[in-house]
Amino acid sequence: MQSLVEAALVGTARQPDRARSALEGDQPVDEVVTALDESVALERRVLLAAAAHDLYARAGRMPRTDVEAVRAASAETRPSCPASVATLLGELLVMRPRTLLAEALGRLDAAGMIVPPSLLPDLFDLRDPSVGALLSRVIGERGRWLLSLVDDDADWLRHDALDPAEALRVWEEGSLPRRLAVLRARRLAEPEVARAWLAASWATESAEHRTQLLAVIGESLEPADAPFLESALADRSANVRAVAARLLARLPSSEAALRFAERADAMLDYDAPSAPGIHAKVQKAVGLARAGTLHVRPPERWDAAWERDGITAKPQKGTGERAHWLTEALALVAPEHWSQRFGTDARTLIRAALESEWATTVLHGWSRGAIAVKDHVWAAALWDAWLDDVKSGEATARHESTTRATVLIALYRALSAADAEARTLALMHRPATDRPFGLSMLVDAVAAPWTAEYSRRFLDEIASPLAVAVGAQWAPGTWLEVLEAVAMRLAPTSFAAALALAHRLATIENAPPSHLRELEGFAALVRLRQRIHEEIPGEPARR
Template sequence: MKGLVELALLGTGRGADGDARTGTRVDALVAAATVESAEWRLLLAAGAEAVYRQAGIPPFTSVAPPAPARSETRPACSPRAAAALREVLREHRELLPQALERLAQMGQRLAPALLPEVLALKSLELRDALVPVLGERGVWLAEQNSEWAWVLARAQDDTAERARRWEEGHAAERLAALRREREVSPGRARSWLEGVWKQEKADQRATFLEALEVGLKPTDEPFLEGALDDRSQAVRAAASALLGRLPESRLARRMRERVDALMSFTPPATTDGSLWGVVKARLHGESPAGVLHVEPPASLPREWERDGITARPRQGLGERAHWLVELVARVAPSQFEERFGATPAQLVRAAAASEWSLALALGWSQSVVASPSPGWAEPLWDFWLEAPAALTQVEGAPASFYLHALLAHMPEARAEERALQLLERAGPRPVSLHAVVKALPGPWSPGTAERYLKALARRLAGTAADAFAWQASLDPAALALPLASIPHALALIEDAEPARLEHGWARALHTFESTLRLRQRLHEEIAP
């Protein structure tokens, strides 16, 4: 046949003479046909040969039949649960973490038909949640496709596997391996990083260095101190931030000395709390919160810069204020309590009255978000809520950022209370309701859920100017409302008669409803 194909490719007109032969029984048939044109004969022969080949396709034999999947240890979810899960996969991905968690809790696994779709998921967090519910079938299936090898790697969570991923994986995998190894053996993880330090690009070095926040220990100090002399600004800043969180590090000590040199605190005069004390303080013009005296340097000292404090401020902040932020952020907030003998609330209040209020609040807020600092999140949140908008016009909109970021660092009930205050408040808010509601971990307490729904009902009844802000809060709320509150929410939607509402409510409520119903279905269908 190759002869025929070559002849046809080249063209019979190019001198390539030769009779059209296939070397099969077809040739006899073609010979018997009375056809004058050589080209036509070639075509007929090729056609007959194609038919001949199709009819006589030879059976192939396989190398070896595959070993079937091992038998399962946990039951598959019901077909109806599988249908609900498929809806989650196709249209409500945001529910996937909850659904997988529920499945794992019930000791069940995914229906096999869902496996190819979930194995193709890329998110590392989802993959972690998937491993327990893949079942033997999922692991077996992953063995058949090299693109799904992540399952096997995760199932086999040991140092050797992590070392392999650290050495061979792509950036996200390497980072995940490094962070995981930090949990198990911080010293070894650090030595991995030291081993490749010189070869990595600057932004990679900074990202990997930040991973040392996991299991951060005084023994990391020499390496971090070395990184302070790195060429890259981002690396120096990351090293400096980590050292600031090691209270016994030399850098932290230097920072504390700097704070001592330029900050002092006059406690409120009325330490006895008596009425007379208050009056006396007022008479002397003293604040009941105490006074913070702050005097940032006029120019950036060379040693500060070496310690990772950047010279240039971000937009909206003066140079001196910026240096102060950087300094304060590198001292654990508890150190301020200790040094000035005051509570976080007192210090934040005193800061609010000072000329440097924004810089102090920024510095402390950065610390609180980066590492646990009990007692600080609430006063700082209050500061950001009450701060005049003109004051917080800084790049990165700190008020709106910290008003939701700090919620995650408060006791749950306090966070819920503060978020509700914002929700129930009329008029413009310095932060999006979406971000606030999203920051509250679900499921909410019943009381919070009821208050949220009541506030929602009020918005639906009136013609609220903040309709869009409220609608944006529905998405995160649909994920976090406790199951017991869902019927109430559904009744509320029904009463609202979405079709009659304006300002996009119909669509928003429809999505809200379908998410809630799907959650109910998941709960009912994924059951013992």
Template sequence: MTGTRDSEAPVPPAPADSWERLVSAALVGTSRRSVPDTPDLPETPETEGAAALLDRAALAVVRRAAGYTPATGIAPLTPDTEDERPEAGAGATRVLEHILADRAELLPEWLDLVSACGRRAAHSSVPSLLDQGVRDSRLRPALAAAVGTRGHWLARFNPSWSHMLAESAPGDRFSERDWDHGTPGERRRALAALRAEDPDRARELLTALWPGLARAELRRHLLETLAVGLGPADEEFVERALDDRSANVRGCALSLLTRLPGSGHAERLRGCVRQSASLDAGGILRMESTGTDDPAVRRDLALAASDGRSENANQRYERMWALVTHTPLDVWPGLLGTDPAGVFTAAERRPGGYGRNNWLFGALVNAVAVQRNAEWAGAVLGTVGVQTMRHPNTGQLFQLAKLLGLLPPRERYELVSGVLDDAAPLVRWGELLHATHGPWPPELSERVVGRLLTRGRKHDHNGYRELCEAAASHLPPEHLAELPGEPPIDVSADAYLQLRNTLRFRLDMHKELS
């Protein structure tokens, strides 16, 4: 075959075209088309037929690989500002890798320890920590502190990490640029930073911006920043947010208002409680729901407006629960003429038995936990006893960890110790100690160690496991030394050895991060 077609092409092929001409000739086949000229390539030994085409193709391919043209003028990223905190050491990083692979339940403790010793996570750990934040939103503030500025910087490049952009980081400063032109996350961080320094100015900026914020999510995120430095001056603005279109924003406003016992909102709720609650002849606390089925009350409790149909029992229950939860606790002693302990005694006497089926009692306990009132926490635990704080519906220990956490440590441990006598069943020890967050004082720890090493007459395997698990989470790990390597009780050897493993792991972690 001779190149009749080629002679018809007057223009000599440009070098860049050679490769394409070789490809199109290869597609058609050298039995039907001659090998195109490739003036930009060196000579090949063969000049015709398939061999020549393949030789020239190989030349072109190798030349292209060896003569690769790099990109130019690609602007580098704006680098991260250096996080001046020292990095967690190699040992602590190895511990973290184990936690991420196998012991997720210890991640909060690792994060606490690393921040307590003024360190940050190693940069190489940052991507996996950001991934943790995707799964667990409660961990985000602690994760944000651990990953520091590097984490915030990195999160910009991966949309699934965008949650981190809204988390405040140590050393955040308010900047006009971020507030006026930033992403939603940057605006939130700017506002939070300003709020920490100048609460009034922050609220004024938010007030001015508020009507223009179309997205409810954004309104809620910004409103949440008022939680820091909250005071009476914020009442008016937050009160208005109770009328928001979005239930999430209304809920956020309610939780802020609940922290302002001097507000008009609080006073309205007190009035509502005074109208509906009373002691009956038998000294039993009763509450009527009839007077509270009112649009204004619904609004104050951030509940959905009535749909016009008559209310069912669940809706009524929900409203009364919310009313008791959010009304300042100080309304009760005056109304009933008794002290906090007396209020619980009166609530407890309601028909339906102790705790169970008694929603009013549960709601009052809930109010103590939500309003974080230490005095009332002491009163409820003192009156009712630590071990019978059960949820009215489920029978599970209810809010106990939160109530215990409100007490000063000394009082907390005395209360728990007082209940834990050696005759108490192991299950009771386990569930109570689960709720008693540490670090446990030496006396309590020693009692727990003693209990773990004692075999009762009838061994309760499940209870023993519960106790082991509680000790694994809260026992200061240095007590490992008091737990011998040989399991004290054969049938529960697994649970005991697992406890030892966890304590050893935690001991290493504490050593690496001290």
């Protein structure tokens, strides 16, 4: 065939002899070729010879015998999920956001089961780091086997299965997301090794990478990190210094934390109420301790030494320099320090602060300190103060009113679950104009999954405003718009009540079709979650 191909390439016009000799050969098939009548045109004979050779090769094709089957996957240690669950997972795979898929995978993991092999490629293709860690636990031996065979970019779920040598290689050569992932895993397993890794590569990392690496430290911060963080305070980048300082502030026994407290001490003083008589004692007994006076002394001048702690000399536009320095200095101190130093509780100190001309500045600094260390007591007291004592009307500049809402939202994350729930339910009672932020934030305020009790009360609260919204012809900014988020968060114990509510509201007369669709979408999501909980046990099956 090869000689025929070469003859056909140059053409019979240019080299007819080459074509003629290509028609000769000693393979059995050449007998057919040479039997062609000489009177047939040369071109035709070359074509027919090609057909004969092509057919000869096809018909005589032999299999290879030098290819070894790949090593088989190890036997599974966990059972595969039942077919009905596989079907459900297939449906959840195509949905966004992946909250429901994550919920189902989480239950699957808790039940000690794995996904069926046929779903593995689609799951690998998700490339969604938010489900990566979860997924790596439910892909089973089959999944790990498949990952070892395909050079597909499945790094996002491969990291925690790495052996230490491979992990080190990834740390030294991998992409940033992969390096962060192995560092995270290593810090949980062997924090000393992780610190050694960081120390070795620190000088060669870019500022942006240094910031992100520090963030990983923050996820599992421990006192032994202090020396490394202290050294990071000498960083060239202000951003890196600021992140390092914030982490050090969370380690109260570190030298840096003591230095931060000392600096702030010079800015605040507190005089207890002057007449500790019987009257004050009675007031204190009923929880109304009279506040003393808080003396606020913001720095007069910039001190270049502060730069080391990530405090910038220049404030953002709209904030005075002194206020900025004060906030930054207070933010690096855990507020519990003030309760101890002044010998009184958070609420009393906050009331005193509110009397000061620097009220919002001090509150801001304290709030950031409380958020950093998740101080439930201070966070609750500050939250209440921001909501009720700092009126948004008082904020003259626009940025201050956003600050109030942002601080409240940030403080949510430092509240105890019970405090967050109580405050959200209380806000729901208020008219919309009297709430610092919108409904979607209210839904988001308490971390998912909600408790049974909170779910029940939340549904009770929204029932009647929702009924009004459904029946209205035009209902922007109502609960209808956030129902999907509610469905994602409800506790399983409230599924039935949620469906009953949706069913009841769907019968409201003259409700616009778009509102009914929202209700139907809500009900469909709840039913899907119901199926997840019914079909995936969520705990290991009893033997």
